[in-house]
Amino acid sequence: MTLTRTFGNRESIRALLQSTRVWLALCLVLLGLAAALPANAQLRVDISGTGAQQYPVAIADFSGDPAGAQIAEIIRADLTRSGQFRLISTSGSNLTVDTPIAFDEWRTRGADFIAYGTVVRLPDGRFEVKYRLGDTVKRGPLDGVAFSGTEKELRRVAHQIADRIYEKITGIRGVFATRIAYVLKQGNTYELQIADADGQNPQVALRSREPVISPAWSPDGSRLAYVSFESGKPVVYVHQLATSKRFPVANYKGNNSAPAWSPDGSQLAVVLTRDGLSQIYTVSAADGSNLRRITRSPLIDTEPVFSPDGRSIYFTSDRSGSPQIYQVGLDGGEARRVTFNGGYNISPRISPDGKTLLTVTRRDGAYRIVSLNLTNNTESFLTAGRDDQSPSFAPNGMQVLYAAVQGGRSVLAGVSSDGRVRQTLSILNGEIREPTWGPFSK
Structure with a gap:
């Protein structure tokens, strides 16, 4: 979530970006004063609703090493979370990759598909995971592959298998092996955390005594851009995740904010106040060079996001x-208004196919996430909370990640792109803000 969103709850958007003091105070409101998160706390997933179509699938415990049961459970949880699958019981089954599948039996149980596998611990301590997917309707194999990895990598392997099952059955690429990023406030410390798409396995990418806001993934998933207040004012950084090295790409007079990556990863759109009120510029993502102004308005322009083809900015x-x-072209020129429903629409996010725009809209005093079909200009409400913020599309466009307030506390939440399936990833004694969904895993 950018600063525009929360500041707009109380005063005119025009007052945004007038001083560094306002930005800093706003970040403290935005990130809250939540108590510290216990080191062993995990995100809990609550799911409601189902997809328009549910595929009946059985996921048997993987045989061999005891880790096989955990792998199967992660796969089941991934598929369940999508709302597109109905799990069929596998009680009493003992399948291996060499077991002939009794297709008629599994059809009788109600499964159109059966997934199973074997896990073997290798002499070097690594694991080999073999997986198979059978189609009981067509009475034949649908998929099969082998993975290897350390014990710590088994969760990633399980997500990769779930992705293959999802894609083989639905025809759409899965996102279970992708990652998310978000800001967490613990005591007097701000953390930029990265976790699996299910909220598990959180890792700290950056820890700071000063606010960190507006994280944004590079298209290849190797870098994060964000805004840090460590120098006493907002500065845009690019952070290499593999090395933890970072460098400023926008550190001009005034405020530097709201980084957004171009689809090819070569540029960042940023918001600067170097010439007065906030305007949108582009800079090189490699070193911050090649500064170029995109918008020229006497009012506030903020929260840029590139179109999927990289030719324009919302x-x-x-x-x-x-x-x-x-929307404005990268060559500048006249901007075109996109939203007309309601008097308050912010935080644009465009779907991977460029056909749908997400916004945070204010209606009847509540802030909710709306999906706008750019082909016919019809809108639909994806959320029904009082304070839903910071939407972010999954890289396959099928789900939306966002921040919400439920029961008086901040939570990480998700909703299917058609609004039918909702999930809540809640964290104990902590406050999560500005979630952003990373790209497909390489």
Whole structure:
């Protein structure tokens, strides 16, 4: 979530970006004063609703090493979370990759598909995981592959298998092996954390005594751009995840904020106040060079996001008198207004196929996430909370990650792109903000 969102709850969007003091105070409101998260706390997943179509699938415990049962459980949880699968019981089964499948029996149980496998610990301590997927309707194999990895890598292997099952059955690439990033406030410390798509296995990419906001994934998943206040004002950094090295790409006079990656990863769109009110610029993602101004407005332009083809930028502006979403080409020129429903629409996010725009809209005093079909300009509400923020599409466009307030506390939440399936990833004694979904895993 950018600063525009929360500040707009209380005062005019026009007052945004007037001083560093406002930015810093706002970040403290944004990230809260939550108590510290216990080191062993894990995100808990609560799911409601089902997809328009549910595929009946049986996931048997993988035979061999005891780790096989854990792998199968992760796969089941991944598929269940999508809302697109109905799990069939595998009680009493003892399948290995060499076991002939009794297709008629599994059809009788109600399964159109059966997944199973074998886990073997190798002499070097690594594991070999063999998986198979059978189609009981067509009475034949649908998929099969072998993975290897350390004990710590078995969760990733399970997510990869779930991705293969999802894609083989639905025809859409799975996102279970992808990662998410978010900001967590613990005591007086701000952490930029990275976790699996299911919220498990969180890792700290950056820990700071000063606010960290607006994380954004590079298209290849190797870098994160974000805004840090460590120098006493907002500065945009690019952070190499493999080495933990980082460097500033926007550190101009005034405020530097809201980084967004171009689809090819070569540029960042940023919001700067170097020439007065906030305007949108692009810089080289490699070193911050090649500064180029994109918008020229006497009012506030902020929250840029590139279109999937990289030729234009969607952004939030109050040039019509209230915050709305606009689109402008990278060559500048006249911006085109995109949103017209409601008097307050911010935080644009475009779907991977470029056909759907997410916004945070204010209706009847509540902030909710709306999906706008750019082909016919019809909108649908994806969430029904009072304070839903910071939407982020999954890389396959099938799910949306966002921050919400439920029961008086901040939570990480998700919803299917059609609004039918909702999930809550809750964390004990902590406050999560500004979640962003990473790209497909390489």
